[in-house]
Amino acid sequence: MRTWAGFAKNEEVAKTAPAFTVAPQVLAIRGDIEYGAYLASGCITCHQPGGNTDGIPPIAGLEAGIFVTALHAYRQKHRDNPVMQLVAGRLTDDEIAALAAYFETLGK
């Protein structure tokens, strides 16, 4: 089990986050990066590539495990932003993995 401790790049978000874990087989899913890039176009309408972390935090370059854990936390309503609960609520495990794989490539 991997324990989610918060966004590596955004301590503000980490501070308000509850402890939450995701099963190892879910974390082990290999994401389809091309599908992730397509799905990600729906994220970057709100998440800027970088810059100010007030409001909506940047997510490009997040480590995949942190990303997957955060999205599952929203999907199970362990984190409480209604927009993110809605967004995560309609993603499958594979889609979350695809997004995570894509956003991680942006940090490289």
Add this chain to the structure above:
Amino acid sequence: MKHMQGARPEMKLDRRLFLGASAAASAVLCAPCVLADGHGRPRVVVVGGGAGGATAARYIARDSRGAVDVTLVEPTRSYYTCFFSNLYLGGFKEIGDIGHTYGGLTAGGVNVVHDHAIGVDRTARTVTLAGGSVLKYDRLILAPGIDFVEMSVPGWDISSQNLMPHAYKAGSQTELLKARLMAMPDGGVFAMVAPPNPYRCPPGPYERVSMVAHYLKANNPTAKIIVADPKPKFSKMALFQEGWANHYAGMIDWIGEEFGGGNVGVDPAAGTLTIDGEKTRVDVCNVIPAMKAGRIADIAGVTDGNWAPVNAADMSTRADPDIHVLGDASQQGDMPKSGFSANSQAKVCANAVRGALTGSRVFPAKFSNTCWSLIDTNDGVKVGATYEATEEKIARVDGFISQTGESAEVRRVTYEESESWYAAITADMFG
């Protein structure tokens, strides 16, 4: 693009040749490819460089890496977003903060033509521009936004927009409305004629009322606001009414359908507004008429009534599979007409068009929308939903809305989100 990477070490080609070779290679490899006759690269023409059109043009050019020839036709050199234009009226933004140019799109490989599309020949697959040029297309994407339905507010037409501004296409009209607001006499009356459904940005008129009230409270506190509304209820109504009572008690008089708010007429020269037979002299009259798809959709013959019906999977029109309509002009189902929606639809459309023209992977259509509104300083609210494509329409899956009675902290965070969203979506549209 996989064969492109494989080819890189052996073939010393310059980038242009290289891309050409790659497009040709995909043409051989993938069955659904369509190449324009004798031209080489398939051509996409996008009409309208707003939330829908700019996004679609940018995504197709970027993701096809030169394999598709993308031309964007947009008459204005600076696009002023309607989103956040109410915040300019309220004094939270400068006009320059909401203006954007097309340099980022040209740098991203889009051929930006500042002209007005005036004709579409669906048989020859050409678009004619006011300047006389004729553009050939394999796929045409129309994202012209809205035009107004003539005579929907008796006494008002486009020639009266300087006397009674709509400010529902942003830019000079928004500046005019602001100037009028600032010039109001002490204790004067600001009137709004609100539009009937469907129209762009359902909460837009009511956010505007809030921002006008915010300005007046600080600068002209005895002034009044009258809203004549043809609708019995409106978007985020409980949230706005709660906010108006909290922040602007006694200032705003909303006259809905039941009290004759839909039975209006104006006399722009006399500066009067008649509501249900009662004539009032007003100092500012913001007339927001009924809306329809931007005229070019009608000229192309893809409208049915006021809007252009589309297939949800790829935003292609019911009338012509080679013409797509995005954003406000489309009749797609459950999504509100918003910049967020237009941007979301553009990405689905771009993925599908690129797939059809180059054989790239086409993924399932997924749409979303969130609309933030500002009621007063740090008092932001939001409404949002997710959507999917069905045979019949873009269908709502799930949604949420801010609650009445939320804490000041929640409202402040919501407002901050809207600032981030604005920066992100405009970067996404214009590069």
